[in-house]
Amino acid sequence: MTDDAYLVLLNGTASTLGVPLAAMADIACLDTPAVRGWLDAQGVTVSSPDLRLLPPEETSAIPEGAERLPVPLGDEELSRVRQHAAPQDVGALEEELLAYRSRVEGREALLVRALAAGVPAHRVAELTGEDLTAVKAIAQR
Structure with a gap:
């Protein structure tokens, strides 16, 4: 297990993992150049149904080969992700x-x-x- 939350592009598989990013669109890391650049490189927007946000305890379930990016979340943001998940x-x-x-x-x-x-x-x-x-x-x- 890792201490990082992850943005993951699942491409229609394992869509029950984590939380749709659209449900958490107000998290601070979405405004960082790294996350914006990663989203652009993947060709997706925050509202993409294949884009999921996973808390640290779910990262071991990320399918091999799935595009992923570790993201920093504050305590309150991580708590909200866990509640949604x-x-x-x-x-x-x-x-x-x-x-x-x-x-x-x-x-x-x-x-x-x-x-x-x-x-x-x-x-x-x-x-x-x-x-x-x-x-x-x-x-x-």
Whole structure:
């Protein structure tokens, strides 16, 4: 696994990977000369359905030979990419986890639900601001 997010041109294959770039068109790296040059070299625009943005944990699934470009994403941008890429029920739970920071009641129950739904402990800790050790302890109960 890499720490970089990637823009990938999939040419009609594996279109379930990542997020369509058009859904994330406001990310800052799109204004960089490197990304603009890469898009021009590929002959695609931001709205191309074959152009996907993948978070670091999905980069190992990029098909061999696919055109790709590592892109820098801020923490908030990466969080949005992950939310868009997650299955709908997991994405909804992740939104609740983001709201979790301001909750007082039902915090532990929300953590238990998220972990039971398959949201990884490190992601729960990242979204909630909880200590990873505490989240893992709840997962083991």
